[in-house]
Amino acid sequence: MTSRVRAETAGSSSRPVYELANVSKYFGERVALEGVELTLREGEFHSVIGSSGCGKSTLLKIMAGLTPPSKGRVMLSGTPVLGARPDIGMMFQQATLFPWRTTVQNILLPVEVREGRAAAEAAKRRALSLLELVGLKGFENTYPSQLSGGMAQRAAICRMLISEPNVLLLDEPFSALDEITRDFMNMELQRVCLERNASAFLVTHSISEAVILSDIVHVMSARPGRVVSSIVINLPRPRSLDMVTLPAFGEYISEIRNLLDTGAFL
Protein backbone atom coordinates (compact mmCIF):
# COMPACT_ATOMS: atom_id res chain seq x y z
CA MET A 1 0.00 0.00 0.00
CA THR A 2 1.67 3.18 -1.09
CA SER A 3 0.90 6.69 -0.03
CA ARG A 4 -1.15 8.80 -2.34
CA VAL A 5 0.82 11.98 -2.93
CA ARG A 6 -1.75 14.22 -4.47
CA ALA A 7 0.52 16.66 -6.14
CA GLU A 8 4.21 16.81 -6.89
CA THR A 9 4.33 20.56 -6.41
CA ALA A 10 6.46 22.96 -4.44
CA GLY A 11 9.77 22.84 -6.18
CA SER A 12 10.15 19.26 -7.29
CA SER A 13 13.22 20.66 -9.02
CA SER A 14 15.14 20.89 -5.74
CA ARG A 15 17.26 17.94 -4.76
CA PRO A 16 15.74 15.21 -2.54
CA VAL A 17 17.17 14.94 0.97
CA TYR A 18 15.28 11.95 2.31
CA GLU A 19 13.95 9.18 0.10
CA LEU A 20 11.91 6.43 1.73
CA ALA A 21 10.76 3.47 -0.34
CA ASN A 22 8.37 0.81 0.95
CA VAL A 23 9.56 1.25 4.56
CA SER A 24 7.92 -1.25 6.91
CA LYS A 25 8.52 -2.20 10.51
CA TYR A 26 7.25 -5.31 12.29
CA PHE A 27 7.43 -6.03 15.99
CA GLY A 28 6.86 -9.76 15.88
CA GLU A 29 3.34 -10.24 14.52
CA ARG A 30 2.41 -6.60 14.95
CA VAL A 31 2.77 -4.35 11.94
CA ALA A 32 3.92 -0.98 13.23
CA LEU A 33 4.59 0.54 9.83
CA GLU A 34 3.56 -0.60 6.37
CA GLY A 35 4.89 0.53 2.99
CA VAL A 36 5.77 4.15 3.69
CA GLU A 37 6.93 6.06 0.63
CA LEU A 38 7.97 9.65 0.89
CA THR A 39 10.42 12.15 -0.48
CA LEU A 40 11.61 15.14 1.49
CA ARG A 41 13.29 17.74 -0.68
CA GLU A 42 15.77 20.41 0.24
CA GLY A 43 14.18 23.28 2.13
CA GLU A 44 10.83 21.50 2.54
CA PHE A 45 8.93 21.19 5.76
CA HIS A 46 6.93 17.98 6.20
CA SER A 47 4.72 16.94 9.10
CA VAL A 48 3.36 13.58 10.09
CA ILE A 49 0.11 13.54 11.99
CA GLY A 50 -1.85 10.66 13.40
CA SER A 51 -3.34 9.22 16.55
CA SER A 52 -1.13 7.68 19.22
CA GLY A 53 0.30 4.32 18.22
CA CYS A 54 0.10 4.89 14.47
CA GLY A 55 3.85 4.39 14.19
CA LYS A 56 4.86 7.98 13.53
CA SER A 57 7.57 7.95 16.19
CA THR A 58 8.83 4.62 14.84
CA LEU A 59 9.02 6.20 11.40
CA LEU A 60 11.09 9.06 12.79
CA LYS A 61 13.43 6.64 14.58
CA ILE A 62 13.95 4.70 11.37
CA MET A 63 14.70 7.91 9.49
CA ALA A 64 17.20 8.96 12.18
CA GLY A 65 18.96 5.60 11.99
CA LEU A 66 18.14 4.80 15.61
CA THR A 67 16.30 1.62 14.70
CA PRO A 68 16.46 -0.45 11.48
CA PRO A 69 13.42 -0.98 9.22
CA SER A 70 12.17 -4.53 8.70
CA LYS A 71 11.71 -3.89 5.01
CA GLY A 72 12.30 -1.07 2.55
CA ARG A 73 14.96 1.52 1.87
CA VAL A 74 15.91 4.81 3.54
CA MET A 75 18.28 7.14 1.71
CA LEU A 76 19.62 10.39 3.13
CA SER A 77 21.44 12.75 0.76
CA GLY A 78 21.96 9.88 -1.66
CA THR A 79 23.52 7.45 0.81
CA PRO A 80 21.71 4.67 2.68
CA VAL A 81 20.92 5.21 6.37
CA LEU A 82 22.59 2.40 8.31
CA GLY A 83 22.92 4.02 11.72
CA ALA A 84 23.05 7.41 13.40
CA ARG A 85 24.08 10.16 11.00
CA PRO A 86 25.96 13.33 11.86
CA ASP A 87 24.14 15.35 9.19
CA ILE A 88 20.79 15.28 11.00
CA GLY A 89 19.62 17.17 14.05
CA MET A 90 17.02 15.72 16.40
CA MET A 91 14.67 17.19 18.95
CA PHE A 92 12.31 15.47 21.36
CA GLN A 93 9.26 16.36 23.39
CA GLN A 94 11.46 16.89 26.43
CA ALA A 95 14.32 19.33 26.11
CA THR A 96 16.62 16.65 27.57
CA LEU A 97 19.21 19.09 28.81
CA PHE A 98 21.65 17.61 31.28
CA PRO A 99 21.55 19.29 34.69
CA TRP A 100 25.28 18.78 35.35
CA ARG A 101 26.19 20.85 32.30
CA THR A 102 25.74 24.58 31.83
CA THR A 103 23.53 25.72 28.98
CA VAL A 104 26.47 26.30 26.64
CA GLN A 105 28.05 22.96 27.59
CA ASN A 106 24.74 21.28 26.78
CA ILE A 107 24.66 22.94 23.40
CA LEU A 108 28.24 21.90 22.66
CA LEU A 109 27.60 18.27 23.62
CA PRO A 110 27.22 16.93 20.03
CA VAL A 111 30.49 18.60 19.02
CA GLU A 112 32.25 17.28 22.11
CA VAL A 113 31.04 13.73 21.47
CA ARG A 114 31.92 13.72 17.78
CA GLU A 115 35.08 15.78 17.65
CA GLY A 116 36.37 16.05 21.20
CA ARG A 117 36.80 18.73 23.83
CA ALA A 118 39.11 20.96 21.80
CA ALA A 119 36.63 21.17 18.95
CA ALA A 120 33.86 21.97 21.43
CA GLU A 121 35.94 24.81 22.83
CA ALA A 122 36.50 26.09 19.31
CA ALA A 123 32.78 25.95 18.56
CA LYS A 124 31.91 27.99 21.63
CA ARG A 125 31.55 31.24 19.71
CA ARG A 126 29.09 29.60 17.35
CA ALA A 127 27.13 28.33 20.36
CA LEU A 128 26.97 31.81 21.83
CA SER A 129 25.69 33.29 18.59
CA LEU A 130 23.04 30.55 18.40
CA LEU A 131 21.97 31.39 21.94
CA GLU A 132 21.65 35.00 20.88
CA LEU A 133 19.59 33.93 17.86
CA VAL A 134 16.99 32.24 20.08
CA GLY A 135 17.02 35.02 22.67
CA LEU A 136 18.98 33.27 25.39
CA LYS A 137 21.92 35.66 25.46
CA GLY A 138 23.39 35.84 28.95
CA PHE A 139 22.14 32.40 29.95
CA GLU A 140 25.15 30.49 28.61
CA ASN A 141 26.64 29.79 32.04
CA THR A 142 23.44 29.00 33.92
CA TYR A 143 22.34 25.46 34.62
CA PRO A 144 19.16 24.07 33.00
CA SER A 145 17.32 24.01 36.33
CA GLN A 146 17.20 27.78 36.10
CA LEU A 147 15.58 27.77 32.64
CA SER A 148 11.83 27.71 32.05
CA GLY A 149 10.29 25.05 29.81
CA GLY A 150 10.30 27.30 26.75
CA MET A 151 13.85 28.47 27.41
CA ALA A 152 15.01 24.87 27.78
CA GLN A 153 13.45 23.95 24.42
CA ARG A 154 15.13 26.94 22.82
CA ALA A 155 18.46 25.71 24.21
CA ALA A 156 17.62 22.28 22.73
CA ILE A 157 17.11 23.97 19.35
CA CYS A 158 20.62 25.44 19.66
CA ARG A 159 22.04 22.01 20.47
CA MET A 160 20.31 20.59 17.39
CA LEU A 161 21.70 23.38 15.19
CA ILE A 162 25.27 23.45 16.52
CA SER A 163 26.49 20.80 14.09
CA GLU A 164 24.75 22.63 11.22
CA PRO A 165 22.54 19.74 10.08
CA ASN A 166 20.77 19.76 6.70
CA VAL A 167 17.76 17.95 8.08
CA LEU A 168 15.85 18.43 11.30
CA LEU A 169 13.88 15.52 12.75
CA LEU A 170 11.42 16.77 15.33
CA ASP A 171 9.44 14.46 17.62
CA GLU A 172 6.65 16.63 19.06
CA PRO A 173 9.24 19.17 20.14
CA PHE A 174 6.92 21.74 21.67
CA SER A 175 3.95 19.67 22.79
CA ALA A 176 4.95 19.96 26.45
CA LEU A 177 4.81 23.75 26.27
CA ASP A 178 1.79 25.95 26.80
CA GLU A 179 0.01 27.08 23.66
CA ILE A 180 1.24 30.68 23.68
CA THR A 181 4.86 29.61 23.99
CA ARG A 182 4.34 26.84 21.44
CA ASP A 183 3.01 29.22 18.78
CA PHE A 184 6.00 31.45 19.32
CA MET A 185 8.44 28.54 19.17
CA ASN A 186 6.88 27.27 15.96
CA MET A 187 7.45 30.63 14.30
CA GLU A 188 11.04 30.55 15.56
CA LEU A 189 11.42 27.10 14.06
CA GLN A 190 10.15 28.32 10.70
CA ARG A 191 12.55 31.26 10.77
CA VAL A 192 15.50 28.97 11.52
CA CYS A 193 14.54 26.60 8.70
CA LEU A 194 14.04 29.40 6.15
CA GLU A 195 17.31 31.09 7.11
CA ARG A 196 19.37 27.95 6.62
CA ASN A 197 17.27 26.39 3.86
CA ALA A 198 17.06 23.33 6.11
CA SER A 199 14.59 20.52 5.55
CA ALA A 200 12.44 19.48 8.48
CA PHE A 201 10.35 16.48 9.36
CA LEU A 202 7.96 17.03 12.24
CA VAL A 203 5.92 14.51 14.18
CA THR A 204 2.95 16.16 15.85
CA HIS A 205 -0.45 15.67 17.43
CA SER A 206 -1.67 19.11 16.55
CA ILE A 207 -3.43 19.62 13.22
CA SER A 208 -3.09 23.40 13.24
CA GLU A 209 0.60 23.17 14.09
CA ALA A 210 1.10 20.79 11.16
CA VAL A 211 -0.76 23.04 8.72
CA ILE A 212 0.85 26.32 9.75
CA LEU A 213 4.38 24.93 9.48
CA SER A 214 4.29 22.45 6.64
CA ASP A 215 4.56 22.25 2.90
CA ILE A 216 3.20 18.72 3.02
CA VAL A 217 1.23 17.04 5.81
CA HIS A 218 1.28 13.23 5.87
CA VAL A 219 -1.78 11.80 7.58
CA MET A 220 -1.22 8.41 9.16
CA SER A 221 -3.62 5.77 10.38
CA ALA A 222 -2.95 3.02 12.88
CA ARG A 223 -2.99 -0.80 12.58
CA PRO A 224 -1.15 -1.08 10.32
CA GLY A 225 0.64 2.26 10.56
CA ARG A 226 0.62 3.75 7.09
CA VAL A 227 0.34 7.08 5.33
CA VAL A 228 -3.25 7.40 4.14
CA SER A 229 -2.82 10.75 2.49
CA SER A 230 -0.24 13.46 1.89
CA ILE A 231 -1.71 16.92 1.64
CA VAL A 232 0.11 19.82 0.03
CA ILE A 233 -0.39 23.05 1.97
CA ASN A 234 -0.47 25.96 -0.46
CA LEU A 235 -0.03 28.90 1.86
CA PRO A 236 2.60 31.57 1.22
CA ARG A 237 5.93 31.66 3.08
CA PRO A 238 6.78 32.94 5.57
CA ARG A 239 3.74 31.75 7.45
CA SER A 240 2.38 33.88 10.22
CA LEU A 241 0.09 33.07 13.12
CA ASP A 242 -2.77 35.19 11.78
CA MET A 243 -3.05 32.85 8.79
CA VAL A 244 -5.17 30.61 11.00
CA THR A 245 -8.07 32.95 10.20
CA LEU A 246 -7.80 32.34 6.44
CA PRO A 247 -10.60 30.23 4.92
CA ALA A 248 -8.00 28.03 3.20
CA PHE A 249 -6.44 27.24 6.56
CA GLY A 250 -9.79 26.11 7.92
CA GLU A 251 -10.35 23.93 4.86
CA TYR A 252 -7.00 22.18 5.34
CA ILE A 253 -7.83 21.64 9.00
CA SER A 254 -11.19 20.06 8.28
CA GLU A 255 -9.79 17.93 5.47
CA ILE A 256 -7.12 16.51 7.76
CA ARG A 257 -9.61 16.06 10.58
CA ASN A 258 -11.91 14.08 8.28
CA LEU A 259 -9.02 11.85 7.22
CA LEU A 260 -8.06 11.26 10.84
CA ASP A 261 -11.65 10.46 11.79
CA THR A 262 -12.06 7.88 9.04
CA GLY A 263 -8.61 6.48 9.85
CA ALA A 264 -9.53 6.04 13.46
CA PHE A 265 -12.36 3.61 12.65
CA LEU A 266 -10.59 1.49 10.07
Added chain:
Amino acid sequence: MSRPEQKISPEVTISELAIADTVWTEKVSWVSLVPRWVSMVGLLLLFLALWQIVTSAGIVSQLILPSPGDTIRDLGFVGRNLISEDYMLVAFWVTAREVFWGFILALAIGVTLGVLVGETTFGERAVMPYIVAIDTMPKLAFAPLFVAWLGFGIMSKVALAAFISVFPIVVGTAAGLHATDENARMLFKSIGASRLQTLIKLKIPSGLPQFFTGLKIAAISVVSGAIAGEFLGGGQGFGELIRVAASQLDTPRVFSLIIYLSALGLVMFGTVSWLQYKFVFWHRTSNNIATKASH
Protein backbone atom coordinates in the same frame (compact mmCIF):
# COMPACT_ATOMS: atom_id res chain seq x y z
CA MET B 1 -30.18 45.72 61.67
CA SER B 2 -31.47 44.69 58.34
CA ARG B 3 -29.21 43.00 55.82
CA PRO B 4 -29.44 44.93 52.58
CA GLU B 5 -26.03 43.55 51.42
CA GLN B 6 -27.71 40.28 50.54
CA LYS B 7 -28.97 41.86 47.33
CA ILE B 8 -26.32 43.92 45.59
CA SER B 9 -27.65 45.57 42.50
CA PRO B 10 -25.37 44.99 39.50
CA GLU B 11 -24.74 48.70 38.99
CA VAL B 12 -23.01 49.02 42.33
CA THR B 13 -19.41 47.79 42.24
CA ILE B 14 -17.82 46.23 45.26
CA SER B 15 -15.48 49.16 45.82
CA GLU B 16 -18.42 51.48 46.21
CA LEU B 17 -19.79 49.46 49.09
CA ALA B 18 -18.18 50.09 52.44
CA ILE B 19 -17.11 46.48 52.92
CA ALA B 20 -13.92 45.79 54.86
CA ASP B 21 -11.02 44.07 53.09
CA THR B 22 -11.35 40.32 53.21
CA VAL B 23 -8.03 39.82 54.93
CA TRP B 24 -7.89 36.71 57.04
CA THR B 25 -5.13 34.71 58.68
CA GLU B 26 -4.07 31.29 57.52
CA LYS B 27 -3.88 28.61 60.18
CA VAL B 28 -0.24 27.86 60.99
CA SER B 29 0.91 25.06 63.26
CA TRP B 30 2.54 26.69 66.30
CA VAL B 31 5.34 24.08 66.15
CA SER B 32 6.52 25.58 62.86
CA LEU B 33 7.05 28.91 64.65
CA VAL B 34 9.47 27.32 67.14
CA PRO B 35 13.10 27.07 65.95
CA ARG B 36 14.07 23.56 64.97
CA TRP B 37 16.80 23.13 67.59
CA VAL B 38 14.35 24.11 70.34
CA SER B 39 11.96 21.34 69.26
CA MET B 40 14.80 18.84 69.13
CA VAL B 41 16.19 19.77 72.56
CA GLY B 42 12.68 19.84 73.98
CA LEU B 43 11.96 16.31 72.79
CA LEU B 44 15.28 15.10 74.20
CA LEU B 45 14.54 16.65 77.61
CA LEU B 46 11.06 15.10 77.61
CA PHE B 47 12.59 11.72 76.79
CA LEU B 48 15.22 12.05 79.56
CA ALA B 49 12.55 13.08 82.08
CA LEU B 50 10.40 10.04 81.24
CA TRP B 51 13.48 7.84 81.44
CA GLN B 52 14.34 9.27 84.88
CA ILE B 53 10.79 8.72 86.13
CA VAL B 54 10.69 5.13 84.89
CA THR B 55 14.01 4.23 86.55
CA SER B 56 13.80 6.17 89.83
CA ALA B 57 10.23 5.05 90.49
CA GLY B 58 11.46 1.47 90.23
CA ILE B 59 9.13 0.57 87.39
CA VAL B 60 12.14 -0.97 85.61
CA SER B 61 15.07 -2.44 87.51
CA GLN B 62 18.29 -0.42 87.32
CA LEU B 63 20.06 -3.65 86.35
CA ILE B 64 18.11 -3.70 83.12
CA LEU B 65 17.79 0.01 82.44
CA PRO B 66 20.27 2.40 84.02
CA SER B 67 19.07 5.83 85.07
CA PRO B 68 19.93 8.77 82.80
CA GLY B 69 22.16 10.14 85.55
CA ASP B 70 24.25 6.95 85.70
CA THR B 71 24.51 6.87 81.91
CA ILE B 72 25.64 10.49 81.69
CA ARG B 73 28.22 9.90 84.46
CA ASP B 74 29.53 6.89 82.53
CA LEU B 75 29.58 8.90 79.30
CA GLY B 76 31.95 11.27 81.09
CA PHE B 77 34.14 8.38 82.25
CA VAL B 78 34.40 6.82 78.79
CA GLY B 79 35.00 10.27 77.28
CA ARG B 80 37.90 10.92 79.67
CA ASN B 81 39.30 7.48 78.88
CA LEU B 82 39.13 8.19 75.15
CA ILE B 83 40.81 11.59 75.54
CA SER B 84 43.59 10.24 77.76
CA GLU B 85 44.38 7.78 74.97
CA ASP B 86 43.76 4.79 77.21
CA TYR B 87 42.66 1.27 76.19
CA MET B 88 39.26 2.49 74.99
CA LEU B 89 40.79 4.75 72.38
CA VAL B 90 42.90 1.82 71.17
CA ALA B 91 39.70 -0.23 70.88
CA PHE B 92 37.94 2.66 69.13
CA TRP B 93 40.68 2.88 66.50
CA VAL B 94 40.52 -0.88 65.93
CA THR B 95 36.80 -0.58 65.13
CA ALA B 96 37.34 2.59 63.09
CA ARG B 97 39.95 0.79 60.97
CA GLU B 98 37.59 -2.15 60.43
CA VAL B 99 34.83 0.26 59.38
CA PHE B 100 37.10 2.26 57.08
CA TRP B 101 38.66 -0.68 55.25
CA GLY B 102 35.36 -2.54 55.18
CA PHE B 103 33.78 0.44 53.47
CA ILE B 104 36.64 0.86 50.99
CA LEU B 105 36.48 -2.83 50.12
CA ALA B 106 32.68 -2.70 49.73
CA LEU B 107 33.02 0.39 47.55
CA ALA B 108 35.58 -1.23 45.23
CA ILE B 109 33.69 -4.51 44.88
CA GLY B 110 30.27 -2.85 44.84
CA VAL B 111 31.09 -0.39 42.06
CA THR B 112 32.78 -3.10 39.97
CA LEU B 113 29.83 -5.48 40.30
CA GLY B 114 27.35 -2.62 39.91
CA VAL B 115 28.89 -1.51 36.61
CA LEU B 116 29.04 -5.13 35.43
CA VAL B 117 25.38 -5.67 36.27
CA GLY B 118 24.16 -2.25 35.17
CA GLU B 119 26.14 -1.90 31.97
CA THR B 120 26.51 -5.37 30.44
CA THR B 121 23.80 -7.73 29.29
CA PHE B 122 25.83 -10.64 30.67
CA GLY B 123 25.95 -9.03 34.09
CA GLU B 124 22.26 -8.25 34.08
CA ARG B 125 21.22 -11.71 32.88
CA ALA B 126 23.76 -13.98 34.57
CA VAL B 127 25.30 -12.15 37.53
CA MET B 128 22.33 -10.22 38.94
CA PRO B 129 20.25 -13.30 39.95
CA TYR B 130 23.14 -14.57 42.06
CA ILE B 131 23.62 -11.19 43.70
CA VAL B 132 19.92 -11.10 44.59
CA ALA B 133 20.11 -14.68 45.89
CA ILE B 134 23.09 -13.92 48.14
CA ASP B 135 21.53 -10.64 49.27
CA THR B 136 18.48 -12.52 50.58
CA MET B 137 20.66 -14.79 52.75
CA PRO B 138 21.13 -13.84 56.42
CA LYS B 139 24.57 -12.33 56.01
CA LEU B 140 25.54 -12.46 59.68
CA ALA B 141 25.46 -16.25 59.41
CA PHE B 142 28.61 -15.99 57.31
CA ALA B 143 30.58 -14.55 60.25
CA PRO B 144 31.94 -17.93 61.48
CA LEU B 145 33.12 -18.66 57.95
CA PHE B 146 35.01 -15.39 57.74
CA VAL B 147 36.64 -16.20 61.11
CA ALA B 148 37.59 -19.65 59.85
CA TRP B 149 39.04 -18.24 56.64
CA LEU B 150 40.68 -15.06 57.93
CA GLY B 151 41.28 -15.71 61.63
CA PHE B 152 40.33 -13.78 64.75
CA GLY B 153 42.18 -10.63 63.68
CA ILE B 154 40.93 -7.49 62.00
CA MET B 155 40.59 -9.08 58.54
CA SER B 156 37.55 -11.22 59.39
CA LYS B 157 35.75 -8.09 60.70
CA VAL B 158 36.68 -6.08 57.63
CA ALA B 159 35.34 -8.89 55.47
CA LEU B 160 32.01 -9.10 57.32
CA ALA B 161 31.60 -5.30 57.34
CA ALA B 162 32.28 -5.21 53.59
CA PHE B 163 30.00 -8.19 52.94
CA ILE B 164 27.10 -6.56 54.74
CA SER B 165 27.49 -3.15 53.10
CA VAL B 166 28.39 -4.19 49.54
CA PHE B 167 24.85 -4.96 48.38
CA PRO B 168 23.35 -1.48 48.65
CA ILE B 169 26.32 -0.21 46.63
CA VAL B 170 25.83 -2.83 43.90
CA VAL B 171 22.12 -2.12 43.70
CA GLY B 172 22.59 1.66 43.84
CA THR B 173 25.22 1.61 41.09
CA ALA B 174 23.23 -0.71 38.83
CA ALA B 175 19.97 1.14 39.39
CA GLY B 176 21.72 4.44 38.72
CA LEU B 177 23.10 3.20 35.42
CA HIS B 178 19.66 1.90 34.47
CA ALA B 179 17.88 5.10 35.47
CA THR B 180 18.95 6.98 32.35
CA ASP B 181 16.09 8.71 30.62
CA GLU B 182 15.00 7.04 27.36
CA ASN B 183 15.11 10.32 25.43
CA ALA B 184 18.60 11.07 26.72
CA ARG B 185 19.80 7.70 25.46
CA MET B 186 18.19 8.33 22.06
CA LEU B 187 19.84 11.73 21.93
CA PHE B 188 23.25 10.20 22.63
CA LYS B 189 22.62 7.55 19.99
CA SER B 190 21.55 10.17 17.46
CA ILE B 191 24.73 12.20 17.94
CA GLY B 192 26.74 9.03 17.40
CA ALA B 193 28.14 8.62 20.92
CA SER B 194 30.17 5.48 21.62
CA ARG B 195 29.29 3.14 24.46
CA LEU B 196 32.11 4.51 26.62
CA GLN B 197 31.08 8.10 25.90
CA THR B 198 27.48 7.28 26.80
CA LEU B 199 28.65 5.69 30.05
CA ILE B 200 30.93 8.55 31.08
CA LYS B 201 28.98 11.54 29.82
CA LEU B 202 25.46 10.30 30.43
CA LYS B 203 24.91 7.19 32.52
CA ILE B 204 27.38 7.86 35.33
CA PRO B 205 26.35 11.46 36.02
CA SER B 206 22.64 10.72 35.76
CA GLY B 207 23.05 7.69 38.05
CA LEU B 208 24.95 9.52 40.80
CA PRO B 209 21.86 10.25 42.95
CA GLN B 210 20.94 6.54 43.13
CA PHE B 211 24.57 5.59 43.67
CA PHE B 212 24.82 7.93 46.65
CA THR B 213 21.56 6.62 48.11
CA GLY B 214 23.10 3.14 48.11
CA LEU B 215 26.35 4.50 49.48
CA LYS B 216 24.56 6.17 52.41
CA ILE B 217 22.86 2.91 53.37
CA ALA B 218 26.23 1.17 53.11
CA ALA B 219 27.95 3.83 55.25
CA ILE B 220 25.56 3.09 58.09
CA SER B 221 25.42 -0.69 57.79
CA VAL B 222 29.21 -1.01 57.60
CA VAL B 223 29.46 -0.02 61.30
CA SER B 224 26.90 -2.67 62.24
CA GLY B 225 28.89 -5.19 60.22
CA ALA B 226 32.14 -4.43 62.02
CA ILE B 227 30.49 -4.60 65.46
CA ALA B 228 28.68 -7.85 64.60
CA GLY B 229 32.02 -9.26 63.45
CA GLU B 230 33.55 -8.41 66.81
CA PHE B 231 30.62 -9.92 68.71
CA LEU B 232 30.89 -13.15 66.79
CA GLY B 233 34.64 -13.39 66.28
CA GLY B 234 36.28 -11.66 69.27
CA GLY B 235 38.87 -9.00 68.63
CA GLN B 236 40.03 -5.85 70.37
CA GLY B 237 37.46 -3.33 69.14
CA PHE B 238 34.54 -1.43 70.62
CA GLY B 239 32.24 -4.36 70.00
CA GLU B 240 34.33 -6.45 72.34
CA LEU B 241 34.12 -3.73 75.02
CA ILE B 242 30.33 -3.71 74.65
CA ARG B 243 30.18 -7.49 74.88
CA VAL B 244 32.28 -7.54 78.06
CA ALA B 245 30.28 -4.71 79.67
CA ALA B 246 27.02 -6.47 78.86
CA SER B 247 28.23 -9.77 80.32
CA GLN B 248 29.01 -7.88 83.55
CA LEU B 249 25.52 -6.32 83.50
CA ASP B 250 27.20 -2.91 83.32
CA THR B 251 24.33 -1.39 81.38
CA PRO B 252 25.40 2.27 81.77
CA ARG B 253 28.70 1.33 80.09
CA VAL B 254 26.89 -0.42 77.23
CA PHE B 255 24.77 2.68 76.64
CA SER B 256 27.68 5.11 76.68
CA LEU B 257 29.80 2.88 74.40
CA ILE B 258 26.93 2.72 71.91
CA ILE B 259 26.57 6.50 71.99
CA TYR B 260 30.28 7.01 71.26
CA LEU B 261 30.11 4.34 68.59
CA SER B 262 27.33 6.23 66.86
CA ALA B 263 29.87 9.01 66.26
CA LEU B 264 31.60 6.63 63.88
CA GLY B 265 28.39 6.07 61.93
CA LEU B 266 27.74 9.81 61.89
CA VAL B 267 31.20 10.51 60.48
CA MET B 268 30.68 7.91 57.73
CA PHE B 269 27.21 9.17 56.87
CA GLY B 270 28.28 12.80 57.04
CA THR B 271 31.24 12.21 54.74
CA VAL B 272 29.09 10.49 52.12
CA SER B 273 26.44 13.21 52.38
CA TRP B 274 29.11 15.87 51.91
CA LEU B 275 30.49 14.04 48.85
CA GLN B 276 26.96 13.85 47.44
CA TYR B 277 26.49 17.56 48.04
CA LYS B 278 29.73 18.24 46.14
CA PHE B 279 29.24 15.83 43.24
CA VAL B 280 25.48 15.98 42.68
CA PHE B 281 25.38 19.75 42.83
CA TRP B 282 22.49 19.99 40.37
CA HIS B 283 20.10 18.35 42.83
CA ARG B 284 21.14 20.92 45.36
CA THR B 285 20.41 23.85 43.04
CA SER B 286 17.04 22.49 41.96
CA ASN B 287 16.13 22.10 45.64
CA ASN B 288 17.15 25.68 46.26
CA ILE B 289 14.87 26.78 43.49
CA ALA B 290 12.02 24.76 44.93
CA THR B 291 12.43 26.41 48.31
CA LYS B 292 12.75 29.82 46.73
CA ALA B 293 9.59 29.25 44.74
CA SER B 294 7.62 28.18 47.79
CA HIS B 295 8.51 31.38 49.65
